Amino acid sequence: MAALTDEELVARCKAELPSDTRSYEMLVQRHMNRVYSLVYRVVANKEEAEDIAQEVFIKVYHGLHKFEQQASFSSWLYRIATNCALDALDKIKRRPKAAVPMNDSKARENEDEIDPLHLQPSQAAGPEDSLILAELRECICRVLKKLEREQARLLIMRDFDDLSYDEIANVLQVGMSTVKMRIHRARLAFQEFFNQFCGRVYLNFPVSSSGKAEMKKE
Amino acid sequence: MNCEELAQLLPDLVDGTLPAPMLAEAEAALSECPDCRRELEAARQIRTFLIALQAENANLRVPDGFEARLLAQVHGQRAGLELLDLSSKAFIMWLIELINLIGAFIDPDSELRASGTQLSGA
Numbered sequence: 001m002a003a004l005t006d007e008e009l010v011a012r013c014k015a016e017l018p019s020d021t022r023s024y025e026m027l028v029q030r031h032m033n034r035v036y037s038l039v040y041r042v043v044a045n046k047e048e049a050e051d052i053a054q055e056v057f058i059k060v061y062h063g064l065h066k067f068e069q070q071a072s073f074s075s076w077l078y079r080i081a082t083n084c085a086l087d088a089l090d091k092i093k094r095r096p097k098a099a100v101p102m103n104d105s106k107a108r109e110n111e112d113e114i115d116p117l118h119l120q121p122s123q124a125a126g127p128e129d130s131l132i133l134a135e136l137r138e139c140i141c142r143v144l145k146k147l148e149r150e151q152a153r154l155l156i157m158r159d160f161d162d163l164s165y166d167e168i169a170n171v172l173q174v175g176m177s178t179v180k181m182r183i184h185r186a187r188l189a190f191q192e193f194f195n196q197f198c199g200r201v202y203l204n205f206p207v208s209s210s211g212k213a214e215m216k217k218e
Numbered sequence: 219m220n221c222e223e224l225a226q227l228l229p230d231l232v233d234g235t236l237p238a239p240m241l242a243e244a245e246a247a248l249s250e251c252p253d254c255r256r257e258l259e260a261a262r263q264i265r266t267f268l269i270a271l272q273a274e275n276a277n278l279r280v281p282d283g284f285e286a287r288l289l290a291q292v293h294g295q296r297a298g299l300e301l302l303d304l305s306s307k308a309f310i311m312w313l314i315e316l317i318n319l320i321g322a323f324i325d326p327d328s329e330l331r332a333s334g335t336q337l338s339g340a
Contacts, residue, residue: 021292028285037278050281054288061292136271159268165233180229187232187261194264 006030006073013064024064028057031074035081041160042085042144043092044137052088056081075171078163082153089145139198146193151186158183219247224254232261 004012004026012023035056040049059080067076144152157163157171169179224247230236231244248255 021289024292025285025289028288032280032284032288033278036280036284037275040278041272041275046281050284053280053284054291057288058291058295140271155268159265160272162269162272165229165235177226181226184229184232184257184261187264188257191260191264 007069010064010067010069010073017061017064024061027060027073031077032057035077038078038081038156038161039085039088042082042141042156043088044134044141045092048088048092052084053081056084059084071170071173075167078157078171082156085156086144086149086152089141092141136198140194142197143190143193146197147186147189150182151189154179154183154186155190159187219243221247221251221254224248224251225257228254228258228261231258232265 004023006027009023009027013027016023032053036049036053039052039056040046043049043052056077060077063080067073144155147155154168157168158165163171165176165179165183168183169176172179224244227236227240227244231241236244248258
């Protein structure tokens with residue numbers, strides 16, 4: 001028997017909930033990893049990501065009877081997940097900073113010449129590198145907080161989760177060219193804040209051999 | 219192609235989704251527009267950087283027991299709501315009794331009058 005589509009499962013949920021949760025459970029199983037992964041990429045913390053992912057599916061449970069299937073279920077779910085993650089980001093107080101030693105004198109000497117965005121994470125990152133990577137993620141969280149909500153949402157969909165423009169247009173219910181230009185503006189806004197907040201953190205991050213070659217400004 | 223037209227194509231240039239004939243035209247136009255070049259480079263950097271940084275989480279899975287914990291929450295909330303529903307019904311019944319009791323205490327005759335009216339009406 002062919003697997004039921006999301007839309008068929010949603011229809012069943014509407015008829016069966018709350019007494020029978022089997023169709024809802026199937027929807028959860030199908031989408032939980034994707035939702036969790038998306039949320040984790042935004043909040044950069046596994047415990048928080050689980051709490052938020054749970055919140056997303058609780059909202060789905062309570063909202064299914066009102067969901068009218070104008071957009072696809074996954075688009076609806078995705079919108080809820082992105083909003084929950086960004087809401088959580090607003091509420092999360094800044095976590096304690098990882099202790100990152102600023103002992104890379106060579107990097108600091110060349111600070112003015114280094115473009116942080118050109119540095120690439122090393123393939124074999126040690127414990128110290130992991131700390132810096134954690135701080136970098138924390139920094140990206142701060143940049144996402146600074147962006148307008150819509151811009152943050154667009155970047156998450158396109159550059160964090162690699163959704164196609166078509167999928168994003170479907171989620172947001174707007175035209176493709178509008179989506180493209182908004183994402184472009186969001187990237188430029190991200191770059192501005194990133195350079196403002198994260199450049200110094202990233203200076204300490206080890207770079208791959210190809211990254212080193214790209215460190216100097218063009 | 220002028221700068222304004224080229225600016226419209228920058229997202230596709232970043233994502234490499236421009237059809238070949240248009241790509242050649244856009245690349246030619248890029249040499250005439252330094253602002254477009256800067257924007258293109260900045261947007262490309264961001265995309266490459268974020269995609270690379272997120273790649274390590276591509277196969278992230280929910281922690282063990284995620285689904286069980288979620289369903290426990292869902293069922294717990296449902297049971298709580300049912301209990302709330304029952305207790306709210308019980309509360310309303312209790313409130314009616316209390317109002318009747320207070321009414322009888324303030325005006326003990328009212329109950330008699332009410333029953334008398336019912337009797338005379340009958």
